Amino acid sequence: MIQRLLLALCAVVLPFSPLLAKAPPVTAGIVSAADPRAAAAGVEILRKGGSAADAAIAVMLALNVVEPQSSGIGGGGFMVHYGAKDRSTTTYDGREAAPAAADDHWFYKDGVPLGHRAAVPGGRSVGVPGNLRMMALAHAAHGKLPWKDLFQPAIRLAREGHAITPRLYNSLNTYGRAIISDWGRAQFFNPDGTAKPVGTILKNPDQAALFARIAARGPDAFYRDAQGAKLVATVNQAPVNPSKMTPADLTAYQAKARAPVCGTYRVYRVCGMGPPSAGGITVLLILKQLERFDLARLGKDSPVAWHLLAESERLAYADRDTWLADGDHVVIPQAGLLDPTYIAARSALIAPDRTMAAVTPGTPAGAPPRVRVSPGPEHGTTDLAVADAQGNVAEVTSTIESVFGSGLTVDGTFLNNELTDFDIVPEQDGYLAANRVQGGKRPRSSMSPTIVYGPDGKVRIAVGAAGGSTIIAQVAKTLIAVLDWKMSAQDAIRLGLIYTPGPGGVVEKGTQLEPMLPALAALGEQLRAAPLGLKANAIEQVDGRWAGGADPRSEGVVMDLRGVDAAIRRIEQAPNAPHE
Template sequence: MLQRTLLALALVVVAPVAAHAAPPMVSAADPRAAAAGVEMLKKGGTAADAAVAMMLALGVVEPAHSGIGGGGFMVYYDARTGKLSSYDAREAAPAAADPRWFFGDDGKAMPVRQAVPGGRSVGVPGELRLMETAHAEHGRLAWKALFGPATKLARDGWAITPRFNNFLTRMPATGFFNDWAKSYLYTPDGQAKPVGTVVKNPELAALYDAIAKRGPDYFYVGPPAQTLVATVNGAARNPSKMTTGDLASYQVRERPPVCGAYRGYRICGMGPPASGAITVLLILRQLERFDMAGLGKDSPVAWHLFAESSRLAYADRDAWIADPDYVQVPVEGLLASDYVARRSALISPDVTMASVTAGMPAGAPAFKAAEPQPEHGTSSLTAVDRWGNVAQVTVTIESVFGSGQSMHGLFLNNELTDFNLTPDKGGFLTANRVEGGKRPRSSMSPLIVFDPAGKVRLSIGAAGGSTIIAQVAKALIGVIDWKLTAQDAISMGLLYAPRPGGVAEKGTHIEAMLPALTALGERLSVAPLGLKANAIEWRDGGWAGAADPRSEGVSMTIDGAVIKPAAAALQKDRPSE
């Protein structure tokens, strides 16, 4: 039933539509990754080729956030056929996992901070299989060619940036990292290596070389698989029960995209276990009855409405979305017009809801919501090639530096803490509980937006844990309702309200609205937010890139020109994404 529903939702973009013809472009969270993507485009590669090269490079220069020790999602638009594909490379729990996977000796669920370090939080990585699938189905260049820029960075060295140094300074080097990681990232006296220090990773370069020559199976069934299993099962803290069979059996799942309409635009993204597309669509569609354009970006009422819609959408996300191979996800019911209308009717422009609970969409099983877990170590990228093909990718190792476990020069994810560590609530099993082979729910929201004529208008994604959903929804309102450029929409401040209360982003126009928002019943704190988004949009007859000024991300054209956003009034130093 779910598969038929998702296919029906996606059919609108399957019919071929004439693609935009313009010079290609990339946008990524680090300029060195963007350069790797441009190199592939110059060689005649597709958006998929560029995306793989950027993913590999990010694994070198952003090891705190991504790498082949983690997983991700890709949404891909084939301009020739008009087909939209979405690939689920979310990390999977070992077959031995059960709902009490994160219970301690006292018979209770561990606190998240206790569950993250060590081996048990590590899911079977999927990012390399995602690269393999994208290249096989959409690539043009030789597999080995995609590894060139990243391998060179790992072997010859890369300079530590201010942002990366900031992460190192805040991390507990003792007790979290092994000896290799400490020597790689810190000075002998335990201090974070200074900005500008060139660090080399010959182990990762050698691993990349081997995978480039032998293919991804080398990682999943060769010696690295044995090393990975030994690492997580032999961890000093929270040892796992992963097997080499868990790695050998891992597969990327092609999921039918989830699509929905907002003011004549068609917005498409990943289906479950990704919650991003559904939740973004709920936020937007619940707001469609309000004149967001007339209110404008400087209206406290507009941001109050955004916060209220967010709370309702996040409540439904937490209650109903999980791995569809294990639980019944009521996608059709959540996006049904009558259900959206009922939820929207709870929103008032004058007052704030006293409480927020999940709704009861058609097809909902007997689940209860549980508190979502934090998710921070993530990166985003997008590419458009000369043929108009579009790749939008979000990759992650979960928390900053994942589980802290490393092998062969890469860090391993702690993705399994995205499950509900307590499997039941109020006498009901939660949808997102741990089960063997299951993939945890994710906030990642890689989206491709089509204009009313059916052409690609925008490709966008973000990093920042559960803020990802709010970041992307905010940017889409900025582009569609407030007619902002993608760059300006991404740069706008954020009101993040996944539940009662919320956060007004410090140093932005949202903070300045606090008195007016308080008068509407909002009870907000003020804090910096770890935001990081990237986009490419079609504007004024060509592609225009966008990157978050809060990050070190850039857009880059085919001739290598770097488009670096101005920091504007936003703070430069942010918490971890």
């Protein structure tokens, strides 16, 4: 099987090889992405003189082709961008939005809320996709190459074919039959209903043609006229959970440049996404609540250090769940949450020798009154990081939410199920939920693309992850490992995860954390070991040179201008974890 996979991968990597063979040492950038074919697309753009934003867009488009279960133009994402010339940090919001017709009972049937699994498939879960508008906004501000050039690697992959990898195969085998619609079954499954095997070459001419139209005409070729009408018809005529989307929902959608959420952690400046992402604020809360503890002295092998991280996660997730949502629709007490006095009070709840008996959200300054109501009757995500020859950096997290999203497709591209990131039931503990469904609103996200700057103002590390609400914990863990424990980005990503969004929690099975369970239990932790679907990517500057990390749990790679040999070896050995 490995020989077959190698031959198949060579078939799709060869179009890039003239650009990558016999490259000099790293002087013109680096790419970390979840698939070597997509990383190669980014390297190709860097070779042509493209910027970090250009290369990031090319990687996103190529991932849409080779990792269709995770992201693409049928979904949304966030980008954090560093401009080396003026040392600026800008964030771009391409999060999907609910149709104008959506209300807080959008996922109810006969007066009863749907369960999450029942709400995912079909049209009702599809938000207006935002990735293309975000790409265009970032390209207008930071691009160097023509828009159409960025699509060529993805068009080539879709037209000439790419191999099914172990991760895609396992996603198909585990989730595909239950979710994807007719086009997907014909594309990915044999007539007998079995998933096509690893190494099978897939061609997607419909997607290649769609990308070619968008390359020539811009994002309007996706959102307007006949193409937009096709998307609307697909979700409104879905056999399961039909939507009420309109062409006006598509044409009204705008990606937004937003101010970054920045704060200090020790001697570093940490910048991430603000709402509707909960990632930037929640990662900062986790870090700042731990700042008074000497994590460097404790080290990575200390159960106390991991216990402290678990407790900080619990407090930060409690505030996330209560206060964070789309700030264009609800009041968010962002300044209060990040106020040093508030953080100090929350941190004081953490003790190194015991676990909190209960965890509740705080009440930060500026918090709106909670509205009491009467009682009523993996994930598909990817991450990438790019640096170019000028030192510009783009860190992007992109998603279609669940594996294969809603299961619906338009011209060979899966559509998201992002609206299930809203709170399906609009009340929480008797109060109106900040993250309830509303027309035009963007659902809260855990995506946490983050750039950290050293005391010299230069980028120290850019990191992000996939994995639903574990994303926040993954990013916080990686930053602590790099900044406090002085680990490489690669080794930091490789570390096991402790994930505690509430009482109890999980340590990642089969990692260095599992043997710590008795010691953690002695501190009052009630944790269990379980596998977690994780996937992180990072790039970092070490001694003035770029290095990177890609999650060994995935098929991700770090690629500079020296070629794809290591990437091919890596994907041969990729684990069979299907979760995103």
